Amino acid sequence: MTAESEKPPVEQSPPAKPASRKKTHFNVAFYRDWCKACGLCMAFCPKKIILADKNGKPMVKEPDQCIGCRFCEMHCPDFAITVSERQPKRRKDDA
Amino acid sequence: MTAESEKPPVEQSPPAKPASRKKTHFNVAFYRDWCKACGLCMAFCPKKIILADKNGKPMVKEPDQCIGCRFCEMHCPDFAITVSERQPKRRKDDA
Amino acid sequence: MPETPSKRQLLQGNEAIAHGALAAGCRFFAGYPITPASEISEQLATLMPRFGGTFIQMEDEIASMGAIIGASLAGVKAMTATSGPGFSLIQENLGYACAAEVPCVVVNVMRGGPSTGLPTSPAQGDVQMARWGTHGDHPIIVLAVSTVSDCFTTTIKAFNLSEQFRVPVIILSDEIVAHTRECVELPAPEEVYIINRIRPNVPPEWYKPYEGDSRGIPAMASFGDGYRHHITGLVHDDHGFPTENPGEILNFHQRLTQKITRGFPEIMMTRSYRLEDAEVAIIAYGSVARSAMRAVEEARQQGIRAGLLQLITLFPFPRSHVTPVLKHCRAVLVPEMNMGQISREVQRVNQSFCAVVKHNRVDGQVITPDELSTRLIKL
Amino acid sequence: MPETPSKRQLLQGNEAIAHGALAAGCRFFAGYPITPASEISEQLATLMPRFGGTFIQMEDEIASMGAIIGASLAGVKAMTATSGPGFSLIQENLGYACAAEVPCVVVNVMRGGPSTGLPTSPAQGDVQMARWGTHGDHPIIVLAVSTVSDCFTTTIKAFNLSEQFRVPVIILSDEIVAHTRECVELPAPEEVYIINRIRPNVPPEWYKPYEGDSRGIPAMASFGDGYRHHITGLVHDDHGFPTENPGEILNFHQRLTQKITRGFPEIMMTRSYRLEDAEVAIIAYGSVARSAMRAVEEARQQGIRAGLLQLITLFPFPRSHVTPVLKHCRAVLVPEMNMGQISREVQRVNQSFCAVVKHNRVDGQVITPDELSTRLIKL
Amino acid sequence: MKKNQASRYEIRFSGSGGQGLITAAVIFAEAVGVYDCQFVCQTQSYGPEARGGRSKAEVVISDAPIDYPKARRLDLLLAMNQAACDAYFRDLSPGGLLVVDATLVEQYPTSRIVAIPFTTIAKEELGREMVANMVALGAVGVLSGHVHAASLEKALLARVPIGTEELNQKALQRGMTEAAKVQLDTLPRSIFNDDEV
Amino acid sequence: MKKNQASRYEIRFSGSGGQGLITAAVIFAEAVGVYDCQFVCQTQSYGPEARGGRSKAEVVISDAPIDYPKARRLDLLLAMNQAACDAYFRDLSPGGLLVVDATLVEQYPTSRIVAIPFTTIAKEELGREMVANMVALGAVGVLSGHVHAASLEKALLARVPIGTEELNQKALQRGMTEAAKVQLDTLPRSIFNDDEV
Amino acid sequence: MSVSAQTIRHEYLRHNKKFPHVWCPGCGNGIVMAALLRAIYRMELSKDEVVLTSGIGCSGRMPTYLDFNTLHSTHGRALTFATGVKLANPALNVVVVMGDGDATAIGGNHFIHAARRNLNLTAIIINNSIYGMTGGQYSPTTPFGAQSTTSIYGHIEHAFSIAELAVTAGASFVARSTVYHAQLLDKLIEQAMHKQGFAVVEVISNCHVQYGRRNQLGGAVDMLKSYKENSVTVARAAQLTPEELEGKTTIGVLADRQLPVSTEEYEKIRLRAEQSGGKL
Amino acid sequence: MSVSAQTIRHEYLRHNKKFPHVWCPGCGNGIVMAALLRAIYRMELSKDEVVLTSGIGCSGRMPTYLDFNTLHSTHGRALTFATGVKLANPALNVVVVMGDGDATAIGGNHFIHAARRNLNLTAIIINNSIYGMTGGQYSPTTPFGAQSTTSIYGHIEHAFSIAELAVTAGASFVARSTVYHAQLLDKLIEQAMHKQGFAVVEVISNCHVQYGRRNQLGGAVDMLKSYKENSVTVARAAQLTPEELEGKTTIGVLADRQLPVSTEEYEKIRLRAEQSGGKL
């Protein structure tokens, strides 16, 4: 049981936007009212950036580390996680 | 559909008593009260010796031709046929 | 489109039920063969596709009942037909149809019971069962047929009541009616009086699938026509969602009961024969009513003022039709091809008005006019 | 062999039924889980093998019912337990047990119906169904339990009646009784009064599996003990072979009915509480009888001469116990957690003796003593 | 709408399973009911299908709606074998007519009888034993006097399998012709009378 | 065998699913019924299992057979969270005692109350939050005055999983000790009286 | 070593039943019955230790005629009754005869579960591709395109392979024969009865009356002839391509494996339960 | 192209239902529900044309929450209701969600028959190896030896392979995934819904509350981890020996074949029937 591995879980497809030169950033939002603190998101985030707060509910430690794999979102049994690409604050034509 | 073939139907095992030197003879008895004249015995007797009487019920034409394969007996759906070895009229030690 | 079968035909009772269903607009039939009901399946296997409808033979009666519920929810009038053993099996899903208010018609061509019983003999042993066969209090309508033309018209009536009240309707036939051939005038489609379920007339956002109208009957949307809603066999609120709230549970039960109670005048059907001046009467249904009619005739010939109340509706029990007979007659004979099932209802509503006499036959034979007129004479 | 459980134990009603079954000699249980009956299965899954018996969880309730019939035919006392939906499903095979006279016990822990209904709420909606759930006229015995110790003793009684009369016995429990814990003194095995089926005492050649004794009950051989015989759900003659002969059919039905009729004194069980001088009475069963007893007490405290007839046997309806109450009281209240099911029977046997008043609750809540005493006072 | 038994005419077709008696009865009923527009009820005893045994089918004809659908006192009994003849002739009303297949029935229980070798006719004249029932149907039609020949023919054509119309029609005709030879009024009344039975 | 309500003592254990309140009530009932040989009825509200939500369990104790098995007027209400406290305190009889988990209940609806931090005790002193129910059970046992301590202990040992006996026993003892500190007679009567409710 | 029909008549047919039996002339059911009796004879079983169970259907009539402990159950439920009998008295030899509809239409669930559970029962399924008793409606084994009273426009569903279903569901022993191969049949039945665990013998049988006639397959004789011609043994089948196997019936033993049997496993449970005693 | 949970919440969850749903924390049912919704979103189906049917069980609660035409039927019978819906209105896209008990215990017969009949339905079976809703009794997929509330001495029956049963019974499309493989899962569901004919997706799912806990498999996290470690794709499985496959779960598409579909075949029947007219 090597849940410690850093690479994304094998079967999952690569991040939503594959390797662009500029690192894409993601928002990971929790809908805390629906979260039941099951721990799945925390256990399987390949970057291990989701931690439990004192109620056992998730919070993101280092948001910038998120690779947008959406594993957490797809495995939250309670629709309590939304991963979205962070809106670039920069010029529109930069992308 | 070559029901005419003379050899016993393939899947059936050889006659009850295999090739002894003296030809064994058989009695083929019909229990006519139970016979429903379905025709199976007549159709499949490898020696074609079972014929229909005027009511469609079976009778044996040439009893001595019977090879005792018991196909008729085993396929009569009405337990109406008994094939038995004909009791030798000869000395006991002749067999 | 098939040619209109508007003509006089010699039909078996079972065939007439099939034709009645088609005339009523039934376009889905699911069944599983069983004597003496199989001809209904066989007829509809042949006729349904000609009318653009669907026939399916399912793996068992449970499945047949499930399938007709599904079809009805998708907006198509649906029926199944079986006999005792199958009727036992459909009960769980029949209860679902009662609870979720899914219109559908179930024909039970009764044969001798209990269990496998007497597959080819007539009987009327499933009468109380038709009322009480599934668990929990539930609304239901039970009709009985006695002639081939009854089979045709009562089947139409059954569909109409089912659609109107959103309740399963049971048709009880028996082996005699089922296999007797008589002539029926099949009407042209436009001559048939049809009631269809009420569709919602509010926008989908406002639709509450279980909100009763003034009579307690909710408008019914079909799956696929834009009114997305939820159907369940759990006790539910007006939105169709499960509830454990006592008030909502009570509402659920009360509406189910009351929609039937309010419909009594339309639902309760009987036929009176020579009752005007009757001193003794027979209360009968199904094929026994035919023997009873003859017996009344013969008793009259012997100077006895006899009459017949034939029940078409067995449940809800037509108390308001029966009571006057009990009040006006000296004695009432209740002949049945069972050990006494409708006679219990007659006894229940009989407030010491008159003598209620049972006459029961369970030997697989029909009740003859002779035996009834003999009893009438002695009443 | 397991240690004798001869001691005081705190048990749920469901557990007490399991213990009662074991005490009665039940050594085969087949079931399918369902709320609120599952604890019976779970208890017996644990206990049966300790008693050398067999527990099996079947693929559904139909199969469970089939399996207990098979086990009983092989000579082992057998039981299944379910709730409404499963009770609907077992009906076909239950009818088989009635027809083939196979002793067995079926527990129905009632929950709210109809259909999936209210799985975790108490109700008494399956009372008429217990009598009429399967097709065809059939004999059956229906008992109701109201306390945990009832669960134990009535289960033993159910097995005894079943064995004695060769008839399936239904135990109706409800969610309240099922999950209430009370203390029960479990007797030592030798203290339990047990009735076993009568075995044939003639040589096998003479054995007629369906020839009744003086009371109409045939001796019963088990498969494998030398009395080769035939069992069928078709109507059969004394030899157990299918018959279409009217005389034999009639015999079949008459014996089935009469063996129960003749057993009335043993079968019909009720409990009277303060009825001696009662002017108003409650007729109740199951957990409602407990509220009724309290209500009687409270009405008495208010000076009302109230009493209670608690029905343990629901069917055959204990008419001979009920009639005196109807005759001696001014009014009778029949409270039920359904829309009025036993009240129909009370009305049926009430020949205008007194007022029969229904009190019904179908909102998933228990009937409380308060509501009953209020009604009693106003009667 | 008083009815009395007098208006009823009751026929039973009897024989063994496989002789096509139900078919004959159905065609008869259809002729009477659909084409002649009388009231008619056709019933049969119903057994495990397709497994032989005794077979009977009844037709009740009336000028008023029919209450009790089964035959009570036969006006005409067709018996296509001895067993059926023996079993049912007692159900004949006094004055009822017994019609038997002379090929298969040897002992006649009454003298008010018409015996025609239906099976022989079918086998030898028409070449198909199978249509003995249609020969009998033709005869019964004529002997009953309760159906129009044309109606019987129409009903027959509507019910028999495609391709067999001609054969069946011929059989029907043959039966009619044969029956036409019978002089019913010359037959004695039944030898058994009402209260003997 | 007249009964009156006076002989009944009614307790409700309430809180949220997973707090083990049914277990506590069952042990209580077993102590009272099996070891103290009183009449006892234990019931609970029964919901879809294992999926949380509110939970309640009742024990009715009596010196005569118990007819109505549910609590009607509570003599003691244990509320292990605020929701349960709010929902049920009105079912207390006048003079009934409210026992709350001070860890989780913040607002007290009556002043006839005993507040003990069961959860804190369990978590911090015993190291397992899980046994808060047993701490509460010990307290309820003492405060009810309707069960012998020894019986409670026996019942507890017979019901808890093998290997956890010691921990649970310690929890029970802790609850008893804590309750023993309470001087019930110093508590006010309930602030709501009979006819107000 | 072959037992004669006369012995069978004397030994196994019920003397108080009316013969000939009810089945139509030439019906395969009689051939299966005879094969079963030959197998039982060879196994030298006492009649008292044999329980023969059936459901409802033409095949369901078989127990009525045979002098064993016989049980004519409800339609589709024979295996559930048999399960109770066997578990209640594992010493009994329980044989269950079913029709194709009985076993795989209404009774399909009990069939796959009996196989999964691997109870020590012998199931003989007489597959005549039709509901015989009720008058020729299509069954789960009626072939695509076939005529029946409920598929007069041609059947539009696919047929189950009963034997394959049994294998997948977990039966210990699965075999197939036709009524033409009567001698093979009795051997397979014997093997099945010897087998510890759930054993299935599917028998392809002729209902010429309700099925053959309607599908231009002729009478009993014609149908048996076609079984003769269109059957291949398991060994032979292994050498044929799927195309060559098209339309052929594979006969012989299709599966025979050693799996834990529930009657035996339950004995172990009893031991464990006794040992566990008190607390659980 | 991946749809966000937020979109799903807004688009498909019923606004008048109470959330969070009733399932236990970490229950696989929620993961399956999300995967189903992603598939439907990608297929761009109108909500009005989707019918979601279920039976009774924890999984049976799914339809309650979703804004389609939803049908919570009786235990084990979802496929029969769905059959009626689909035949009555073939334009509807009918998805049937069932539990392992629902689909293969009480509902086993309907399951194999739906497969045989090859009606155009999508069946999603959430296999958590236990009866979750009723409190943890063994189901037809509970492994030999496992603990449950009705097998405290260890289970003595064998488990069905749901997917294999579907293949043998005749389903057009059969696939398997676990809830760990959520993305594979939504792809398989999408494929299944596109497929003409009966399509089955078996999902291995965690009921840690009633099954995992009792069998030392830990909580939701542990169970998902074990799914991750013990699953092999169909392609990989083909390269492994039976021994190596022991204890592994094969995931991916197990069968995908073209067979006549009964809704389409029935259309042909209607034509034939019209043509046949008068005499039959």
Ligand SMILES: Cc1ncc(C[n+]2csc(CCOP(=O)(O)OP(=O)(O)O)c2C)c(N)n1
């Ligand atoms: C619950 C129930 N449904 C239907 C029937 C009617 N029924 C009797 S036998 C049968 C089918 C028989 O077919 P099969 O099992 O293939 O046996 P066969 O007659 O072909 O030997 C049916 C549908 C019944 N007896 N019980």
Ligand SMILES: Cc1ncc(C[n+]2csc(CCOP(=O)(O)OP(=O)(O)O)c2C)c(N)n1
């Ligand atoms: C006829 C009937 N029998 C039994 C039940 C009780 N019951 C409800 S859900 C269920 C089993 C649930 O198991 P499964 O289908 O695997 O679903 P899960 O809860 O595991 O998702 C049972 C036995 C019922 N509702 N109806």
Ligand code: SF4
């Ligand atoms: S999307 Fe979720 S699982 Fe993936 S890296 Fe970001 S936080 Fe972790």
Ligand code: SF4
């Ligand atoms: S997976 Fe969802 S429910 Fe579980 S802890 Fe994370 S956010 Fe909460």
Ligand code: SF4
């Ligand atoms: S096989 Fe039997 S029943 Fe058929 S014709 Fe020959 S003897 Fe008669």
Ligand code: SF4
């Ligand atoms: S045993 Fe029968 S089949 Fe064989 S040759 Fe003799 S008569 Fe013919």
Ligand code: SF4
């Ligand atoms: S109908 Fe078919 S299966 Fe039944 S007895 Fe006749 S031939 Fe045999």
Ligand code: SF4
């Ligand atoms: S009991 Fe099991 S299946 Fe049901 S919601 Fe909880 S974890 Fe899920």
Ligand SMILES: [Mg+2]
């Ligand atoms: Mg068949």
Ligand SMILES: [Mg+2]
């Ligand atoms: Mg499950």
